[in-house]
Amino acid sequence: MSTPIETIARKRDGAELGRDELAELIGGYAREQVPDYQMAAFLMAGYLNGFTRAEAAAMTEAMVASGDSLDLSGLRGPTVDKHSTGGVADGTTLIVAPLAAALGMQVVKLSGRGLGHTGGTLDKLESIPGMRVELGERAMLDQAERIGLVVAAQSGELVPADRAIYALRDVTATVGNPALIAASVMSKKLAGGAAVILLDVKTGPGAFMKSPESAAELAGLCVDIGAKAGRTTAALVTDMSQPLGDLVGNAVEVREAVEVLRGERGGRLTELSLVLTGHLAALAGLVPGPDEGVQAAAAALADGRGLEKLRAMVEAQGGDAKVLDDLSLLPSAPVTLPVLAEETGWLAAVDTEGVGRLAASLGAGRQRKTDTIDPAVAVELTAKLGDRVEAGAPVGAIMAAVRAAAERAAAGLLGLLDVGPDPVEPPPLVRGEVRA
């Protein structure tokens, strides 16, 4: 038994903490026996002195133990999960999950709502009329067994220690520590129950991890934690120096996903979705390697099996599946205003986080957890890094509730783009891969 003060002092002095003392501290905090101020001192000591991989795994384990876990062992499997560390126009879940299900995997994806500049899959799904995302555990497991696919809000009390620690990190300047981020991410994934976990760690100015190196470090930590917990875990480090898809919003991201699954769109969103699905198939042992997995995913997209899985999920969760055939049934904004380039040149940089914030400011996202969102408003940015843009030609559009807001946002979007006089090489989409 260590007291919280002893554990804090040991981390302060640079010691590597043991599994038991971390379990005591984090478990005690989750049970409200350890006060906020002791956890805050511990977090700052760890932020500055760092955590070893063993410590990160032990913290994750303690956080998982603080709440319920989803037991997927009764499903026939392979059960898989995919997690993105947060991007803009990152609609991959709505594409990867149906494709993975189409390839025979079982996907029970517990998703979140948007906050700040990143969107949330649940908010997007709820733009489909009738769609339910609050399901009981039994219903989730039944649906997964029946159609291989469920995307829903977490039921029960998953990882309360993470929720509490995350909120505390946010107000004590201890957010940006790789081990704490990894423990937060992986505790939720482990509690989610899947045997195969694939992480999509974003890097770039619009991502939490600004450099590929820091993203690779986080990816390595997460994969190590997953492996230590007996899960098949891998991570891709992918680019977030620009919005992944063309559309940032809620209904529009459903539309874009459906268009991808219909085979009507190419581009980076489609490409990354196929890569992620292919890696999942390989990790799940359904194909020899990621390349064969990508081929299988592309086939499931081409022949419409992915779209049919999405349809089955929408129907199973009470949504109006007619929207998949008629996208005009989705909420649409009263005003759509094209955004025209002011100068001619090459698109050299996008303030990606700014684009996310711009969409949120229109009503697509939340500043506070209690805010409500407008499913119809959106920012569209069709120009990609390296594209040639011409003064007066459209680079995107704003979908807004009123014209004044659209005009403000259009000017705002142009201010987020850096158009230069020289040709620019588009950044690579996948920057690295980490396996256990």
Add this chain to the structure above:
Amino acid sequence: MSTPIETIARKRDGAELGRDELAELIGGYAREQVPDYQMAAFLMAGYLNGFTRAEAAAMTEAMVASGDSLDLSGLRGPTVDKHSTGGVADGTTLIVAPLAAALGMQVVKLSGRGLGHTGGTLDKLESIPGMRVELGERAMLDQAERIGLVVAAQSGELVPADRAIYALRDVTATVGNPALIAASVMSKKLAGGAAVILLDVKTGPGAFMKSPESAAELAGLCVDIGAKAGRTTAALVTDMSQPLGDLVGNAVEVREAVEVLRGERGGRLTELSLVLTGHLAALAGLVPGPDEGVQAAAAALADGRGLEKLRAMVEAQGGDAKVLDDLSLLPSAPVTLPVLAEETGWLAAVDTEGVGRLAASLGAGRQRKTDTIDPAVAVELTAKLGDRVEAGAPVGAIMAAVRAAAERAAAGLLGLLDVGPDPVEPPPLVRGEVRA
């Protein structure tokens, strides 16, 4: 305006914080607008990244500003204060303050109660029948002007930020940072109002600062803070590798001080009291230098002027001054048990903190602030480092309420002494001096 999170983040990243942002953070904490968990994260960031001298001074200033200050500017002066960082058998206040008053200084000493292994001057004074230590500000100033001497509990709300921060440091493993210690010490001294401040920074196994180097660092920080605040400040680094006087308790320490002031005792307690008084006289400009100050202090001791000042103070604060003539009127313990050495040799080491804890365990001190103390119980240790001790001859005594407790404590005291076969050099009493 900086938010607390921004200030924490800057300290976390190693920046030097400005006066204004430290004032906002510490003032906000004192007003309960900044929560404990943010202050805890800040304290740990500062503990690990350190504070500059400018930051230490700014924190001290903000702490002083959080409460009331004593205004001594109406006294004719010179007003002086002396502060020890906490020792065992450190009864210097009861000797230095009367001697300083006898030399013409005005001493308004706000003192504390004992906690843990160190004694408190107020507890000691209260062993004099009738003695009041809770005085109003007006009464303190009147008494100082009239007789030059008052030792009392703080009135009003002096430095509430220090009290709150100290309590928080205690439970977040952030006690041992020199700048935080210096700010805590100096905020109380600055609020106490004296123009001249002399610090007695203890060093040794029984002190908070274990090494002379760390004590000198703390002394330097304190002196710098005092100088920046416009006070004449100096510090001595003095030895606490053994109890300073012979007696550890409350009534016994009054007795010992009276015996010193009567000229009946020599030894390290007397010597250090004269050195401290001499330095105060020099800092106050009453004598050319410390050597002349020590001579003046010795003269005031020899001719009884110091004892008369103590008598005047006891009378002014309602105490029975007859105890100064008849020490048997002080509370005395029912049982006095000599402690006899078990082996012959030289006294090589004393667990000084252990001696303090032993006295506290008899009832002379407090484990918690709400504990009551027994003024009569005590530990006496007459053997000093380097002394020859003989098996079967007394090295000290225990004064206790019951015989069983005395026997336990006697065995305990022997266990705190290290008697070796080789002669030992006594440690120097004064290890260094720091002036602005």
